[in-house]
Amino acid sequence: MDKYRHWHQTSFKVRDYECDLQGRVNNSVYGNYFEHSRHEFLLFKGIDFAELCEQKIHLVVRHLEIDYLKSLSSRDEFTVFTKVEPQGRLKVLFHQHLLSNLPADEHDLKEQNNPSRILYAKAIVTGVAVNEKGKPFIPDVFQKMI
Amino acid sequence: MDKYRHWHQTSFKVRDYECDLQGRVNNSVYGNYFEHSRHEFLLFKGIDFAELCEQKIHLVVRHLEIDYLKSLSSRDEFTVFTKVEPQGRLKVLFHQHLLSNLPADEHDLKEQNNPSRILYAKAIVTGVAVNEKGKPFIPDVFQKMI
Amino acid sequence: MDKYRHWHQTSFKVRDYECDLQGRVNNSVYGNYFEHSRHEFLLFKGIDFAELCEQKIHLVVRHLEIDYLKSLSSRDEFTVFTKVEPQGRLKVLFHQHLLSNLPADEHDLKEQNNPSRILYAKAIVTGVAVNEKGKPFIPDVFQKMI
Amino acid sequence: MDKYRHWHQTSFKVRDYECDLQGRVNNSVYGNYFEHSRHEFLLFKGIDFAELCEQKIHLVVRHLEIDYLKSLSSRDEFTVFTKVEPQGRLKVLFHQHLLSNLPADEHDLKEQNNPSRILYAKAIVTGVAVNEKGKPFIPDVFQKMI
Numbered sequence: 001m002d003k004y005r006h007w008h009q010t011s012f013k014v015r016d017y018e019c020d021l022q023g024r025v026n027n028s029v030y031g032n033y034f035e036h037s038r039h040e041f042l043l044f045k046g047i048d049f050a051e052l053c054e055q056k057i058h059l060v061v062r063h064l065e066i067d068y069l070k071s072l073s074s075r076d077e078f079t080v081f082t083k084v085e086p087q088g089r090l091k092v093l094f095h096q097h098l099l100s101n102l103p104a105d106e107h108d109l110k111e112q113n114n115p116s117r118i119l120y121a122k123a124i125v126t127g128v129a130v131n132e133k134g135k136p137f138i139p140d141v142f143q144k145m146i
Numbered sequence: 147m148d149k150y151r152h153w154h155q156t157s158f159k160v161r162d163y164e165c166d167l168q169g170r171v172n173n174s175v176y177g178n179y180f181e182h183s184r185h186e187f188l189l190f191k192g193i194d195f196a197e198l199c200e201q202k203i204h205l206v207v208r209h210l211e212i213d214y215l216k217s218l219s220s221r222d223e224f225t226v227f228t229k230v231e232p233q234g235r236l237k238v239l240f241h242q243h244l245l246s247n248l249p250a251d252e253h254d255l256k257e258q259n260n261p262s263r264i265l266y267a268k269a270i271v272t273g274v275a276v277n278e279k280g281k282p283f284i285p286d287v288f289q290k291m292i
Numbered sequence: 293m294d295k296y297r298h299w300h301q302t303s304f305k306v307r308d309y310e311c312d313l314q315g316r317v318n319n320s321v322y323g324n325y326f327e328h329s330r331h332e333f334l335l336f337k338g339i340d341f342a343e344l345c346e347q348k349i350h351l352v353v354r355h356l357e358i359d360y361l362k363s364l365s366s367r368d369e370f371t372v373f374t375k376v377e378p379q380g381r382l383k384v385l386f387h388q389h390l391l392s393n394l395p396a397d398e399h400d401l402k403e404q405n406n407p408s409r410i411l412y413a414k415a416i417v418t419g420v421a422v423n424e425k426g427k428p429f430i431p432d433v434f435q436k437m438i
Numbered sequence: 439m440d441k442y443r444h445w446h447q448t449s450f451k452v453r454d455y456e457c458d459l460q461g462r463v464n465n466s467v468y469g470n471y472f473e474h475s476r477h478e479f480l481l482f483k484g485i486d487f488a489e490l491c492e493q494k495i496h497l498v499v500r501h502l503e504i505d506y507l508k509s510l511s512s513r514d515e516f517t518v519f520t521k522v523e524p525q526g527r528l529k530v531l532f533h534q535h536l537l538s539n540l541p542a543d544e545h546d547l548k549e550q551n552n553p554s555r556i557l558y559a560k561a562i563v564t565g566v567a568v569n570e571k572g573k574p575f576i577p578d579v580f581q582k583m584i
Contacts, residue, residue, distance in 0.1 A: 015474040016487055017318050021199045021311045021366065023488070027207045028177030028309060035174060036453040043513070049454055050461070050512035053167045060217070061173045066210045071280075074313065074488035075481070134217075161328040162341055163464050167457045167512065169342065174455060182307040189367070195308055196315070196366035220342035220459065221335070313491045319499045320473060323466030345459045353465045356504045363498070363572075426509075 004097070007081035008044055010037040011101065014076045025072040031064070034096050034123045037080035041094075047141045056132045057139050062091070063126040070120045077101040078120060086146050087126065090136045094125040150243070153227035154190055156183040157247065160222045171218040177210070180242050180269045183226035187240075193287045202278045203285050208237070209272040216266045223247040224266060232292055233272065236282045240271040296389070299373035300336055302329040303393070306368045317364040323356070326388050326415045329372035333386075339433045348424045349431050354383070355418040362412045369393040370412060378438050379418065382428045386417040442535070445519035446482055448475040449539070452514045463510040469502070472534050472561045475518035479532075485579045494570045495577050500529070501564040508558045515539040516558060524584055525564065528574045532563040 012033055020026040039049045042059075052059060072078065080098050087093045100118040129139045158179060166172040185195045188205075198205060218224065226244050233239045246264040275285045304325055312318040331341045334351075344351060364370065372390050379385045392410040421431045450471060458464040477487045480497075490497060510516065518536050525531040538556040567577045 015470065016313055016477050017320060017470050017473050019313045019488070021196055021308055021315055022204050022206075023313055023491070026181075026309050027210065028174050028181060031174030031177050032453065032455050035172075035455050039454050048513075050167055050457070053461070058168050060168075061214055063214070064173065064210070064212045068207055068209070071206070075486075161324065162331050162459055163324050163327055163466060165342070165459045167454055167461055169345070169459055172455050178307065178309050181309050185308050194367075196311070199315070221340075313488055314496055314498075318473075319502065320466050320469030323469050327464075327466060342459055350460050352460075352509070353506055355506070356465065356502070358502045360499055360501070 004081045004099075007083045007097075008037075008041040009079050009081055010040045011079045012036075012077070014072050014074055014078075016074055019074055022071075023073065025076075027066075027068065030066055030068070030072075030098070030121055030123070033080055033098065034066075034094075034125065037082050037096060038094055038125065038127075041082045041084070042145070045144045047144055052139075052141065057141075058130050058132075059127055060130055061125055062128050063124075065124045067122045068120075069122070070118060072098075072120055084145055090128055090138060092127050092142070092145060094123070094127060096123040096125065098122070150227045150245075153229045153243075154183075154187040156186045156226050156228070158182075158224055158226065160218050160220055160224075162220055165220055168217075169219065171222075173212075173214065176212055176214070176218075176244070176267055176269070179226055179244065180212070180240075180271065183228050183242060184240055184271065184273075187228045187230070188291065191290045193290055198285075198287065203287075204276050204278075205273055206276055207271055208274050209270075211270045213268045214266075215268070216264060218244075218266055230291055236274055236284060238273045238288065238291060240269070240273060242269040242271065244268070296373045296391075299375045299389075300329075300333040302332045302372050302374070304328075304370055304372065306364050306366055306370075308366055311366055314363075315365065317368075319358075319360065322358055322360070322364075322390070322413055322415070325372055325390065326358075326386075326417065329374050329388060330386055330417065330419075333374045333376070334437065337436045339436055344431075344433065349433075350422050350424075351419055352422055353417055354420050355416075357416045359414045360412075361414070362410060364390075364412055376437055382420055382430060384419050384434065384437060386415070386419060388415040388417065390414070442519045445521045445535075446475075446479040448478045448518045448520070450474075450516055450518065452510050452512055452516075454512055457512055460509075461511065463514075465504075465506065468504055468506070468510075468536070468559055468561070471518055471536065472504070472532075472563065475520050475534060476532055476563065476565075479520045479522070480583065483582045485582055490577075490579065495579075496568050496570075497565055498568055499563055500566050501562075503562045505560045506558075507560070508556060510536075510558055522583055528566055528576060530565050530580070530583060532561070532565065534561040534563065536560070 018025050018029045078100050082096045085093050098121040128136045130136050164171050164175045224246050228242045231239050244267040274282050276282050310317050310321045370392050374388045377385050390413040420428050456463050456467045516538050520534045523531050536559040566574050568574050
């Protein structure tokens, strides 16, 4: 997994209430997984989303794109890898990949280059900070992020 | 609203539990709105998503793109407009626009061409039918859809 | 439906994303239905939940009880009936019944006394108002509610 | 924590999308936490909820009671403790307590008897197994559960 060495990681296990009629995780729930992973990434960078809300600094999503490659089901364990890059002066771009966890018995041997991880989904998310009136601006926290 | 004359319509009202820390509808919930609108569109075409599930015909989303233009808040009432077009032999493309409802007092006068409706979000969703083994195929219902 | 003549009503249609692995509406979603119905009831009484939040007046649930009598499934249409009564000096008690809608063809004939409505679920919810420090108090809006 | 020595434990961290307008975890989400904890408990006992669904054995909730004692907020980490007892011949009763995790620095010293854990919520859930026609019965798995 050399590719993801510098990406932030958040681990999950599918919860049954996230599955729908088809017996698979509902499409919209991937949006939840990706959001939680972004907020964990922000916390890791010293940025607390909930605190920003109270200061009326709103980090909002302008554009979201998800590729669904394989369906998640009950009991699946997986990790979302997140990295960020600036886009223009006011926006940031999050790249997020959702991969299966390493099978327990392969964890030690193949830690860095494991072909058996499955790529379930990929997201690209464009974020921007807006003030109370909805105007985009560059908050101090952006410097911490990138 | 000439533009949407031939689009299918599903109406909603924001529910408070759909709003998050920011006091606005959470991004992932738009995914729910768009999904429900697609399923209502399918029902209108005589296609019952839940029944298909029981027949092991799975309509799945391969790609989702959402543009967030303006935030929905508590009490907002809105309509999702949906239309579909074929993409290649195996896929269908849904175009979905989420607009504010007409203000009640303007409803009669301006029914067909109303500049005061607000476009909140737009989605493009690529769907495909897969069998139990996950192989794409063309189910009979596709003919009803388009 | 003489019994419910003075209860507030909120109508719903099951959305497929609310159904889980069992092909039925997930238990927790009933909590959403009941909450939305309480907030609609409050609005009807002139009380705006979201506005109260901004004024740091928090209406919170202390106790929730739900009886699940019959499962809701895809496409079901139903109504939540809500009434409220004071409990002691600081609390209010919501009684909520979730019933199937009238079948369309029976709507006219049996409007007031229809034996064919199905009772899906019942809830009793104890609410209290707390200030920013979490202390219970009696807000002015309580007088409007009851 | 002697009291909970024989209870099953499932750990969680609040995700921001689970918080609502009030900046606290929405009431219905506690239903999700308790459900996921019951399913983890069942897995621990060798009972796979999703597999049972496929065999048309449905474990369903008949009655749910939640006491909300303190609100969960962004970043809170907590554990749901679950135990089960039979109720009559056909039902099982789950007792579930949601407590804050031990502060990291107190973890070693006070592992077994920690006064600083906070009780956020308690649930009592009555479950029953029903066949495809909705009739209650005693599945073999009940013996594993208790």
